[in-house]
Amino acid sequence: xxxxxxxxxxxxxxxxxxxxLTGEACAYSMRILFDMNKEGEDIMKVFLxxxxxxxxxxxxxxxxxxxxxxxxxxxxxxxxxxxxxFILMQKGYSIIYTSKEDFNIVGSNIILEHYxxxxxxxxxxxxxxxxxNINGRNVHQFTGRTL
Numbered sequence: 023x024x025x026x027x028x029x030x031x032x033x034x035x036x037x038x039x040x041x042x043l044t045g046e047a048c049a050y051s052m053r054i055l056f057d058m059n060k061e062g063e064d065i066m067k068v069f070l071x072x073x074x075x076x077x078x079x080x081x082x083x084x085x086x087x088x089x090x091x092x093x094x095x096x097x098x099x100x101x102x103x104x105x106x107x108f109i110l111m112q113k114g115y116s117i118i119y120t121s122k123e124d125f126n127i128v129g130s131n132i133i134l135e136h137y138x139x140x141x142x143x144x145x146x147x148x149x150x151x152x153x154x155n156i157n158g159r160n161v162h163q164f165t166g167r168t169l
Contacts, residue, residue: 023113023114023115023131025130025131025132026115026128026129026130026132026134027110027113027115027128027129027130028126028127028128028129029106029109029110029126029127030124030125030126030127031125032054032102032125035056035062035102035106036086036087037087038061038062038065038109039058039059039060039061039062039063039064039065039086039087039089040056040057040058040062040065040086041056041057041058041083041085041086041087041091042054042055042056043055043056043057043082043083043094047096048096052098052099053096053097053098053099054096054097054099054102055082055094055095055096056094056095056096056097057081057082057083057086057091057093057094058078058081058086058091058092058093058094058095059085059086059087059089059090059091059092060089060090060092061089062086063078063092063093065105065108065109065112066078066095066105068112068157068158069105069108069158071159077093078093078094078095079093079094079095080093080094081093081094082094102125103120103125103127106127107120107127107129107146108158110127110128110129111129111158112157112158113129114131115129115130115131116130116131116147117129117130117131117132117133117134117145117146117147118145118146118147119134119137119138119143119144119145119146120143120144120145120146121142121143122142122143122144123142128143156168
């Protein structure tokens with residue numbers, strides 16, 4: 023695992039299965055239209071807590087990150103930031119720094135002084151990183167059920 027990993031533009035999401043297409047698809051200019059490949063769809067289902075048999079809208083383009091696009095979704099701009107934080111936590115990073123001013127999300131397992139001491143970043147510490155979970159859903163300690 024790298025010392026840190028950052029997502030600081032929509033095109034960085036292609037390596038996780040998401041291709042940002044346009045903000046013009048939303049009548050309220052709140053959401054971005056993304057095509058997804060299989061990896062992106064799998065991440066989105068876990069992120070939203072959806073069952074495996076969930077069907078998303080039809081894709082608009084043929085490729086996402088060199089792989090076949092299979093669906094699309096519209097996400098609110100603020101939700102994209104949450105998605106990026108979720109992706110980095112799923113990858114095993116326990117500290118997430120998120121810019122308060124622009125689109126920059128950084129995951130790390132060590133304190134990065136530049137981000138920790140910068141007023142423009144808020145930190146999120148993944149305190150559940152070592153608790154039993156399945157795809158980001160905690161396992162109830164007494165019953166063993168996934169919450």
